[in-house]
Amino acid sequence: MAGMHQCQESGEELEEVTGMVCQETDLKDGQMREVTVGEQTVLLVCTQGQYSAVGSHCSHYNAPLIKGALVGYRVRCPFHGACFNVRTGDIEDYPGLDSLPTYKVKHVCKVFSYWFVSPQSLKLTKRVKEMCRMVPDIKHTILLIGGGPASQVCAETLRQNCYQGRIIMVTKDTLPPFDKPKLSKAMNLDSSSILLRPSDFYQQYGIEVWTQKEVVSVNPADKSVKLSNGTLQQYDQLLISTGSRPLNCPGWDLKGVKLLQSYEDAKEIHSSCVGQKAVVIGASFIGMEVASYLSDKAASVAVVGTSTYPYERSLGPEIGKMSMQVRNDDDCSLSWSLLSFMRTNIPDIFSAGDVTAFPLTIRGDQRVNIGHWQMSQAQGRVAALNMLKKPTKIESVPFFWTVLLGKSIRYTGYGEGYTEIIFKGKVEERKFLAFYIKDEVVVAAASLMFDPAVAHVAELMTTGQILTKAQAQADDLSWLQM
Numbered sequence: 001m002a003g004m005h006q007c008q009e010s011g012e013e014l015e016e017v018t019g020m021v022c023q024e025t026d027l028k029d030g031q032m033r034e035v036t037v038g039e040q041t042v043l044l045v046c047t048q049g050q051y052s053a054v055g056s057h058c059s060h061y062n063a064p065l066i067k068g069a070l071v072g073y074r075v076r077c078p079f080h081g082a083c084f085n086v087r088t089g090d091i092e093d094y095p096g097l098d099s100l101p102t103y104k105v106k107h108v109c110k111v112f113s114y115w116f117v118s119p120q121s122l123k124l125t126k127r128v129k130e131m132c133r134m135v136p137d138i139k140h141t142i143l144l145i146g147g148g149p150a151s152q153v154c155a156e157t158l159r160q161n162c163y164q165g166r167i168i169m170v171t172k173d174t175l176p177p178f179d180k181p182k183l184s185k186a187m188n189l190d191s192s193s194i195l196l197r198p199s200d201f202y203q204q205y206g207i208e209v210w211t212q213k214e215v216v217s218v219n220p221a222d223k224s225v226k227l228s229n230g231t232l233q234q235y236d237q238l239l240i241s242t243g244s245r246p247l248n249c250p251g252w253d254l255k256g257v258k259l260l261q262s263y264e265d266a267k268e269i270h271s272s273c274v275g276q277k278a279v280v281i282g283a284s285f286i287g288m289e290v291a292s293y294l295s296d297k298a299a300s301v302a303v304v305g306t307s308t309y310p311y312e313r314s315l316g317p318e319i320g321k322m323s324m325q326v327r328n329d330d331d332c333s334l335s336w337s338l339l340s341f342m343r344t345n346i347p348d349i350f351s352a353g354d355v356t357a358f359p360l361t362i363r364g365d366q367r368v369n370i371g372h373w374q375m376s377q378a379q380g381r382v383a384a385l386n387m388l389k390k391p392t393k394i395e396s397v398p399f400f401w402t403v404l405l406g407k408s409i410r411y412t413g414y415g416e417g418y419t420e421i422i423f424k425g426k427v428e429e430r431k432f433l434a435f436y437i438k439d440e441v442v443v444a445a446a447s448l449m450f451d452p453a454v455a456h457v458a459e460l461m462t463t464g465q466i467l468t469k470a471q472a473q474a475d476d477l478s479w480l481q482m
Helices: 119-123 149-160 199-204 263-273 285-294 317-326 373-387 453-462 469-473
Strands: 002-009 012-023 031-037 040-047 050-055 069-071 074-076 083-085 091-093 102-108 111-116 141-145 166-170 207-210 215-219 224-227 232-234 237-240 277-281 300-304 349-351 358-360 366-368 399-404 407-413 420-426 431-438 441-448
Touching: 012 031, 012 040, 069 453, 074 453, 141 149, 149 166, 149 237, 149 373, 199 207, 237 373, 277 285, 285 300, 285 399, 317 431, 349 373, 373 399, 399 453, 407 453, 420 469, 431 469, 441 453, 441 469
Parallel strands: 141 166, 141 237, 166 207, 237 349, 277 300
Antiparallel strands: 002 012, 012 111, 031 040, 040 050, 050 102, 069 074, 074 083, 083 091, 102 111, 215 224, 224 232, 358 366, 399 407, 407 441, 420 431, 431 441
């Protein structure tokens, strides 16, 4: 049953939409249900006796959250690991930038109905957190070196937390921040389709984006940086998030050798490889994604790696061997020393993203370097909060994914040094869940066609739970809440 009526809110007449969606017995504590009101689907959640309603699709790539993992007041996307608070709709972990819309819930006579404050709210699929704007009279500047996800989230987090000083983002790219993981999966995209935010977004919130500029030196004593054109720029606080170090080995600059870093790189690789013989150096995630993309475009594709199988070091030989069967082809990182809060050892200089080594909570604060999109965004947020004197540790659990000919492998945790892999399902049938074991503990998990298992493992790790080898070996996986 659904109906519409008028109401008054904040002195303004608004149209309300209500819809009866389910019986109380249809939703038990710790459960989610996707319901429909009008033409819009909404996620109805019961947690610890409280009922809430939020948008039903992840704000990152629109994955259905009903297939995700609900732990406490947080739901994790089954595809790429973004996390949302089901009471507020706020994004709490990445990837993605936007939060979920929220809706009022009425509980009458053991029946749940939705109360939408306006018909426009039915059309919302994502929500930008409220942000302040720059105040010209405030003489304080935060400079962000690099135009990747860490700088983007850092800038937005500053504005979300009432920072009204000047924000300058410097990037050598021709584009403002863009969705870089797409470059290795679809290399011939239009630039407008991969931008993280439209240009008017930066203008609206007073975020200066300087493209095609490069910082060549930092002077901490004077709190200034020198650009490649010789100009100097002062700062009060600085974020270094320049990404990984470019390739620098004999022959890297020869004709026909391409490095995938920018949008232009991807377009050039696509155009130069169509109908030609292509060789991809690197047999891990990005290299294999590029090989997969080129498999039906190049005359032939050969992948060169240092291991016997693709992904072997990160996912193990069994999954690597399987990926070779799926595959359709012919045949130095730089780190800055960090304390617990994304600060460097130099006052007022912070670091985030691929350039950064940081203490990983789930491995007892072991210092690691993890080049994941999701971790870069999380580090950008933490850096911003600590710039604003809001002490915040980096506590995100690594979560990433790769696509191979339309099939997605998901991974969470940190498996370096694992000594054993325990499989559920069958790798050769391309449907499995893998647990990586070190010292009798699950340190990472990967899956193919086994959602939302990896999302559940990530949430359990986030809550600090120790997952044992015995749990991984058990036939009963009810502890995963699948």
